[in-house]
Structures are given as C-alpha cells and as structure tokens.
Amino acid sequence: MELDNRNGEADLLPLEVNAYTVDGVEVQFMSAEMFLKGLNVDALETEQYNEMIDLTNSLNEPVSVGESRTVTFVSETPLPDDIVRVAVTPDSYAEPVEASFKG
Numbered sequence: 001m002e003l004d005n006r007n008g009e010a011d012l013l014p015l016e017v018n019a020y021t022v023d024g025v026e027v028q029f030m031s032a033e034m035f036l037k038g039l040n041v042d043a044l045e046t047e048q049y050n051e052m053i054d055l056t057n058s059l060n061e062p063v064s065v066g067e068s069r070t071v072t073f074v075s076e077t078p079l080p081d082d083i084v085r086v087a088v089t090p091d092s093y094a095e096p097v098e099a100s101f102k103g
Contacts (some may be wrong), residue, residue: 001029004068011062013088017073017099020085027080029073033059 005012017029036056040069041049087096 001071001073003063003071004067005063008063010067010090011064012088013060013062014071014088015092016089016096018087018089018096019080020087021080022044022082022084024085026079027075027077027083028073031059032072037050040079047085056100 001017003012003014013031015031016052019027019029021027029039032057035051036059039052044052059072063071086099088099089096
C-alpha cells in the first residue's frame, strides 16, 4: 500500500488499515511488523530469530512528513475489488482516521 504523507503534519507508523466494500463488509489489515511480532518464535534457531528481528526493525520505520512510500500490510482476507472507504490507525495511541484510497 502506498502511504502518502506529503501533506501530513506528523510522522505516521500505521498499525492497522480497515477497508470497507460497497456492501459494507470490513476487511482488516495489520502492519507486517505487528504480524511478525505475533509469530511464535520459540522454535526458531538463533540465526533465524536474528533475521526476524532485523526484518521487524526494517518494517518499523515511520513515514515522515513530506514522504510517500510503500508500506506492507497483511490480512487473512484477500483485498476486495470493490473498496469504497478506508480507515487507518496512524499509531498505537490513536483512533482510526479516514484516509483517501486510490483503487
């Protein structure tokens, strides 16, 4: 997903995106970082664990004011074709806010 913060007033580190279809169906997406943090790492070898930590850290970069770049989100549900509305939770302490969506 392309996150455009060129007109923003603060850096964004979105944790969740909720997409809504024309029929009102909600599809939830979580940041790739949150997905990786939720994995059971007990069975990983030290090298695999370190690789996962490096990957998680690389995905934990906020989108700065003035910046536009691709951010990875994960869902168990495929992205529907008929999305009409999107809400983004911009950080861990914020309520979801409406976002523009270009489908």
